[in-house]
Amino acid sequence: MSEELETPQTISEQFESIIHLEDKLLIREFLNNQNISDVAELVDEYDEYASQIIGNMSTHRAASVFKILDVSVQKDIINQLPPLKSAELLNELPADDRTAFLEELPSEVVKELIKTLEPEERKITLALLGYPEGSVGRLMTPDYIAVKDDWTIAEVLEHIRNVGRDSETIDVIYVVNDKGEFVDDMRIREVILASPDHIVSEIIDYRYIALKVTDDQEEANQIFKMNNRVALPVVDDNNILLGIVTIDDILWVATEEFSEDIQKIGGTEALEEPYLEIPLFKLFQKRIIWMVVLFIGEMLTATAMGYFEDEISKAVVLALFIPLIISSGGNSGSQASTLIIQAMAVGEITITDWWRVLRREIMSGLLLGSVLGLIGFTRVMMWAQFFPQIYGPHYISVAFTVGFALVGVVLWGTLSGSMLPIVLKKAGADPAVSSAPFVATLVDVTGLIIYFSVAYIFLRGILL
CATH class of the missing domain: 3.10.580.10 (CBS-domain)
Structure with a gap:
C-alpha cells in the first residue's frame, strides 16, 4: 500500500505549532532560519506576538526585519521589548533606518531612546537628526567604503x-x-x-x-x-x-510622497500614520479643515445663484441645466489638475513648461467642450420634440445656450485645473493642494457665471 504524502506545513502553521511551547531556543532557531520577508509577514499576521518574534531573533536579523515593518508596528515592538533588547536593536539598525524611525516619535521619547545608543551611534544619529526634516541628510548613512x-x-x-x-x-x-x-x-x-x-x-x-x-x-x-x-x-x-x-531609502521616499499626494488630491491633509492606526479625533482634524474650506467655496456658488435669481425666475428652464453645467466644468478641472500634478511629481513637466501646457489644455478644453456641447445641444433638441412643454417655443435658443455654455465651462475647467498646480509650484507651495475637490469648487462658482453670461447672450429679449 502506498502511503499518502503529507502536505508540508506553511510557515504560519509551523509558527503556531511552536509559539505555545515557550521553548525559546526552538523559537529562535526557527525564526533565524526563515527569510527576512517571511518573518515580517509573521509579524503582520500575528501582531500579538510581534515583540516576541523580534525579541527571540538574533540581533542582526531582528534589525533586518524591524526596518521593513510599518512605523506603527515598530513603535509597539519598542514599547514591549525589554530595555536591554530594544537598546541592542536600535544600536544594530543602520543609521538611516534608525533616524527614519526616531523622527516619527515624540521628542521626549527620542531623547530617552538616544540615551540607550552607544557613543558612536549616538553621535551619528544626533548628526542625522540635526538636518532639516525632508532633507537628504535625514536619509544618508555613514556606512560606506x-x-x-x-x-x-x-x-x-x-x-x-x-x-x-x-x-x-x-x-x-x-x-x-x-x-x-x-x-x-x-x-x-x-x-x-x-x-x-x-x-x-x-x-x-x-x-x-x-x-x-x-x-x-x-x-x-x-x-x-x-x-x-x-x-x-x-x-x-x-x-x-x-x-x-x-535606492531603498529613495523608494521609501517615493512611496511616502505618492501617498501624501493622493491624499491631498482627495481633499484632505496627508496622514502620518496608517488609516486604521490614526486616532479618530486626529483623522477628524485632518479632514475637517478642507471640508470647511470647500464648504465655504460652495457657499459662493449659492451666492452666485442668488445673483442670477431674476434670470432664473424669468427662465426657469435654465435651472434644469445648472447641475449638468457645473459638474461638467468640475470634472474637466479635476481631470486636468490630476494629470498635471502627476506629471509634475514624476518630472515630466516643470514650471517652465507652463506655456506648452496652456496651449495643449486650450485645445483639449475646446475639443472636450465641443463634444459635450454637441451632446447637450442634441439632448435639448430631441427632448423638445417629445416634451415641448418643458422648453417651450424657444427651445432652439435654449439648446444653443446649453451647448455653448458647456464649451466655455469645460474650457475654463481644464485651464484652471492645469494652471493652478503650476502657479502653486511657482509660489513655493505643494501642487497637490490644488486638489480635485478644490478645483471642482472653484469651477462651480465661475461655471455659473459663464453659464448665465452665455444665456444672457442667446436669450436676451426672448426669455430674459
Missing part, C-alpha cells in the same frame, strides 16, 4: 575586505582626497577588472553625480530616477563626503 585617490587597486581591495562587511553597499566605492573632499566614485566592477598595481586616480574620470546634504528628498528621487543609480554620495557645501543615500 571610501578610498584615497592615491591608493593602488590592491590597497583598495584589501580595504574592502577589511570594512566591506559593515558597509551599506559595496557596489560603489567612493574616492576622496587627503582633505576628505569627494573626488569620484567607482563601480566595484571597475575595481575588480583593474590591474592591482594601478593607482585609483588613473582609472577614475572625475565625472560624478552627488547630492547636497540639504537637498530636498523629492529632488533626490528625481536625480536617482534620471541617472539610474543604486546609491549616490552626499556632500556638504565644501564638497566633503558625509555619507551616501541608497
